[in-house]
Each structure stands twice: as C-alpha cells, then as structure tokens.
Amino acid sequence: MSQELIQAVMVLTKTKGFAPEVIFESLEAALLQAYRKEPSSNPDAYVELNRETGEYKVMAKKEVVEAVETPETQISLEDARQQSPRFEIGDVVEMNVTPANFGRSAAHTAKQMLIQRLKEAERSVVFEEYFSREGDIITGIIERVEGKNVYINLGKTEAILPPTEQIATETYREGDRIKCYIVEVKKTTKGPQIMISRTHPGLLKRLFELEVPEIFEGVVELKSVAREPGMRSKIAVYSRDENIDPVGACVGQKGQRVQHIVDELHDEKIDIVKWDEDPAIYIANSLSPAKVVSVDVNEEEKASRVVVPDYQLSLAIGKAGQNARLAAKLTNWKIDIKSETQAQEEPFEPYASGAGEA
Structure with a gap:
C-alpha cells in the first residue's frame, strides 16, 4: 500500500488540515494494533513507516539466548549471528518480525483504526482551537432549533446556545448569522461541546x-x-x-x-x-x-x-x-x-x- 498510502496522507493533509507527521504517527499506531492481533506477536514491537515510500515493517527487540523458550522475545545465538557475527549471549537484537501474510489484513484493520484515530485527532484540534477562545466572540449561522436549544454552525463544528443564555426578546431563525460569546468548551465522547451566550x-x-x-x-x-x-x-x-x-x-x-x-x-x-x-x-x-x-x-x-x-x-x-x-x-x-x-x-x-x- 506504499504509494497509495502516501497519496492518502497528502489528501488528508489538504482536506483535514492535519500535519503529515500526525497522520504517519496515527498510521504506525494503527498498524501496530493490527500486528498485536496476530498470534504470537511480540509485546514490545513497534512499526517503522517510511515517510517517502510508504513502506513499513514491524520491528521488535529479541534477547540472544542459548536455548529459545519464548520465540516472541528470544532468538538463538546461531540465528542472531546470521545477522552479525558480533552478537553474544545476552545481547539484544532488533529485527524485522513482520508476519508473512500481514499486508492485506493489516491494511484493512489499519484503515479502520486510522479513521477512528483521525476522528479523535480532528476533535482534539477543534477542541484546542475553541478552548483557547473561551471568553472570545464568534460568528456563526443558526443551523437549527431543537426544543429550547439553538444550534449554531461554526464551520468546523457546532455550538449550543441554551435557553439560559438566550435573550428573551430575540427570535432565532435558521440561516441567520449571529455573534455569540464563548462561555465554556468541554471535551465529550462525541467531540467538543461549545456553550455560547447572547446574554453574557x-x-x-x-x-x-x-x-x-x-x-x-x-x-x-x-x-x-x-x-x-x-x-x-x-x-x-x-x-x-x-x-x-x-x-x-x-x-x-x-x-x-x-x-x-x-x-x-x-x-x-x-x-x-x-x-x-x-x-x-x-x-x-x-x-x-x-x-x-x-x-x-x-x-x-x-x-x-x-x-x-x-x-x-x-x-x-x-x-x-x-x-x-x-x-x-x-x-x-x-x-x-x-x-x-x-x-x-x-x-x-x-x-x-x-x-x-x-
């Protein structure tokens, strides 16, 4: 998934505004989670993803021992010396442990995990942006009125104008532009919750x-x-x-x-x-x-x-x-x-x- 991966990262960079490194790190984490679902996976493994080619490999550290009891974390002296004759008992070898059939299944799992991680990252970016603007004024468009709450479209997210923060003499109509004061920004499982006011x-x-x-x-x-x-x-x-x-x-x-x-x-x-x-x-x-x-x-x-x-x-x-x-x-x-x-x-x-x- 090398070049396709790089192209996907570039598209996400432009459309979502993420730094490429954020996406690459999310991909590495997603691939690592996919690897850990493999039988006999190394608990200390990590993923190396080439930022230019899109090629990746799962790496792990194994201890050089005389007799291998735990293949996931140990390697025999004979096998270690095939990589370098300098290895001795007790040394630690970094080696490629990417499973042979890892590609297709990993790509699917990583894609799902990446989507989730990017959603979380996007929510985090929006939260930080508006959290830093608590006590400031914003302009939005009235998107809908549900019950007594008025929902304001801010572009990247929406804000809630609760009845306690509404001016009693005002009428709120869908499509109207409105200026409000940001009272509080909270993190929730569904993303940032932005409370705004017209009365503050x-x-x-x-x-x-x-x-x-x-x-x-x-x-x-x-x-x-x-x-x-x-x-x-x-x-x-x-x-x-x-x-x-x-x-x-x-x-x-x-x-x-x-x-x-x-x-x-x-x-x-x-x-x-x-x-x-x-x-x-x-x-x-x-x-x-x-x-x-x-x-x-x-x-x-x-x-x-x-x-x-x-x-x-x-x-x-x-x-x-x-x-x-x-x-x-x-x-x-x-x-x-x-x-x-x-x-x-x-x-x-x-x-x-x-x-x-x-």
Missing part, C-alpha cells in the same frame, strides 16, 4: 473591542459592564490620555460605533459613562442620563446616598428601578436615591466619612 456581559465588552479601535489598542479602557440583556446596558470607560474622550470614542461620529452594537443586540439600549477613581463622581456618572446634585459615600460599606433634582428622580431610578439597578451593578456600590425635596423632608443620616459633590 463579555459579549458587550468584545463587541466594543471590535467596533472601537481605541479599546482594542488599549488607549481607552473598558472598566466595567452591566447588562439586562435585550433591555439595557451600561459600560464605564476611561482614558489616561486627557486628549482622548473615552465616551466620545465609544459613541463614534454621529453615534455610528455604538449604533452598530445596538443593531447587533437588536436595539438593546446602551449607556456609556466615564469611569472615575473618585467613587462619588463615578456613581454620579453611572446614573446617566439623570443629573445628580450630590453623592455621599461610605467606602467601608461601599454604600452611597444620592440626591437628584425632583424632576430627575424617576429618570435616576428608571423604569422598575432599572437605571439605579444597573448603576449599582456597574459600580459595585449600593446606591440609595432621593429627590431634593425628599432629602429636605427626611434627610439622610450622614456617614462617618467620605462625602462628595457630584
């Missing part, structure tokens, strides 16, 4: 990295993300370069950059706020688009009390508390909000330390 905060972060060169280049830093998927999100951005407006960079000219992301997330509203090392300023910014009069903070408890103009109270809290809730997630601070009138009628008890004007 990391998806929003990666979308901004793709859309905003300043974030990708590190000029603008995305400090925090808070999402209520399909409804509204907030991101906090910062730049050490005073000449660069981090919020403006993310919004883009005429709002084009952020609009592309809003479109990708099917009209999920996105608030972009400026991060600040002063927690009072950061908390005030996080409540955007509401205006803030003052912020009182307790750094030990990571709690804050915010006063806003009367007409801004509903905006600061948001529908069903959404704006305040997202601001709290974004900053990782507790936020208690009152209007100016409420603060005058029922003033906050002052914290022991840490007050600031927003």
Whole structure:
C-alpha cells in the first residue's frame, strides 16, 4: 500500500488540515494494533513507516539466548549471528518480525483504526482551537432549533446556545448569522461541546473591542459592564490620555460605533459613562442620563446616598428601578436615591466619612 498510502496522507493533509507527521504517527499506531492481533506477536514491537515510500515493517527487540523458550522475545545465538557475527549471549537484537501474510489484513484493520484515530485527532484540534477562545466572540449561522436549544454552525463544528443564555426578546431563525460569546468548551465522547451566550456581559465588552479601535489598542479602557440583556446596558470607560474622550470614542461620529452594537443586540439600549477613581463622581456618572446634585459615600460599606433634582428622580431610578439597578451593578456600590425635596423632608443620616459633590 506504499504509494497509495502516501497519496492518502497528502489528501488528508489538504482536506483535514492535519500535519503529515500526525497522520504517519496515527498510521504506525494503527498498524501496530493490527500486528498485536496476530498470534504470537511480540509485546514490545513497534512499526517503522517510511515517510517517502510508504513502506513499513514491524520491528521488535529479541534477547540472544542459548536455548529459545519464548520465540516472541528470544532468538538463538546461531540465528542472531546470521545477522552479525558480533552478537553474544545476552545481547539484544532488533529485527524485522513482520508476519508473512500481514499486508492485506493489516491494511484493512489499519484503515479502520486510522479513521477512528483521525476522528479523535480532528476533535482534539477543534477542541484546542475553541478552548483557547473561551471568553472570545464568534460568528456563526443558526443551523437549527431543537426544543429550547439553538444550534449554531461554526464551520468546523457546532455550538449550543441554551435557553439560559438566550435573550428573551430575540427570535432565532435558521440561516441567520449571529455573534455569540464563548462561555465554556468541554471535551465529550462525541467531540467538543461549545456553550455560547447572547446574554453574557463579555459579549458587550468584545463587541466594543471590535467596533472601537481605541479599546482594542488599549488607549481607552473598558472598566466595567452591566447588562439586562435585550433591555439595557451600561459600560464605564476611561482614558489616561486627557486628549482622548473615552465616551466620545465609544459613541463614534454621529453615534455610528455604538449604533452598530445596538443593531447587533437588536436595539438593546446602551449607556456609556466615564469611569472615575473618585467613587462619588463615578456613581454620579453611572446614573446617566439623570443629573445628580450630590453623592455621599461610605467606602467601608461601599454604600452611597444620592440626591437628584425632583424632576430627575424617576429618570435616576428608571423604569422598575432599572437605571439605579444597573448603576449599582456597574459600580459595585449600593446606591440609595432621593429627590431634593425628599432629602429636605427626611434627610439622610450622614456617614462617618467620605462625602462628595457630584
């Protein structure tokens, strides 16, 4: 099977993307397994496969003895000296132990084993490729919807978008292109299992990295993300370069950059706020688009009390508390909000330390 074997290796190299050596090593292992099915096979045998000609032979080490008791692992001194007169009792001889009728049966067995090994190798290659991309964004095509799971075709394999990672307001149709976040990649007996998400905060972060060169280049830093998927999100951005407006960079000219992301997330509203090392300023910014009069903070408890103009109270809290809730997630601070009138009628008890004007 010499030249046919070499041609088959070349075809597999081109179509499957395997390195030729991977295929040759798999073939040697498959041939060795085929040999071990032979009666009286040597347990320490190995296969030598010529990478240029495709010729192979089964080799084994045998000990030189006076009287042969185990032919599979021993050779007589007389037989050994037919190979070289220098051999003595106790020496080890490497010799060709390829069975005479090994060719046809071995080729069939090796073919079946090779197919299995290549499937395993292909799965391993796919696993390594996607495992290294955990926490990254991928684009695929919706292949099918089974029950509540959505299966995404990634080209070499498919990924699962489970119901817990789907946006409730989205409809998933076969043939649609979709961007998702790789949450986890597992090895299974059927190949890699790739779990993806449309709700993960990391998806929003990666979308901004793709859309905003300043974030990708590190000029603008995305400090925090808070999402209520399909409804509204907030991101906090910062730049050490005073000449660069981090919020403006993310919004883009005429709002084009952020609009592309809003479109990708099917009209999920996105608030972009400026991060600040002063927690009072950061908390005030996080409540955007509401205006803030003052912020009182307790750094030990990571709690804050915010006063806003009367007409801004509903905006600061948001529908069903959404704006305040997202601001709290974004900053990782507790936020208690009152209007100016409420603060005058029922003033906050002052914290022991840490007050600031927003």
